Amino acid sequence: MERIEGSGASQLVQLIRAIGYNSDMSIELATVTAAPPELKIKVDHMNVELEKDDLIVAQSLTKYKRKVNLKSESKTKVSATNMNPEVPPFNFDPGAVFVGQGKISFTGINVSSADFSTEEAELEFIDELEEGDRVVVAGIQQGQIYIILDRAVMY
Structure with missing residues (x-):
């Protein structure tokens, strides 16, 4: 690596450009075109739909069960x-006394x-992905696999 010159900020920017760029992963937006179990998405810049074999989905976007303890004081x-x-x-308490009839x-x-x-x-989360949902995806392995990270919400 050659010597980096310039101000501190300039050196930091040059250093990030030299070693911080990761061409193996990209973050993109996509739309769910078919709900699970036959999940399909369309990434915004692509003309093809990606099928479930090309996707890894975060558990929070699937139907799943978790064991919990709940407490409120x-x-x-x-x-x-x-x-x-x-x-x-x-x-009823067997020793309870009731007045009246009926x-x-x-x-x-x-x-x-x-x-x-x-x-x-046991809590069952049932809010899985639906057709039309916008999602944030990370493309890895030069776009061969996409990880659906979360729903994208815009205000």
Whole structure:
């Protein structure tokens, strides 16, 4: 490498040009033309569609499940709907005393201003790519493979 001359800023720019440029990867915008499982995208500057065999997709853009623990120690609103009104959504305390007669049925229960905690719950993310979504892609291996990094959002 030859000697770099000029001011500090000029030297930095020259150094970045000399060693910082990576021709093996390009960042581009693309449009999803077919949703998974037969995923296809069209990169803005290309005339061809890329098919799923040419693509690597970030997990956050797919349908997937994660195990989580949820905890709230402040005002939390929890609600549930009972799909079977013949069966209450919870069990009564066997020692509870009820005054009056008749049948008690519930179609839902709401609890607010309560602490809330759930351990080892499973969340299923279902917001996978859809036709028409704009995405940010990185082309690697001279554009032979594209990685879909994320959705592109413009305000």
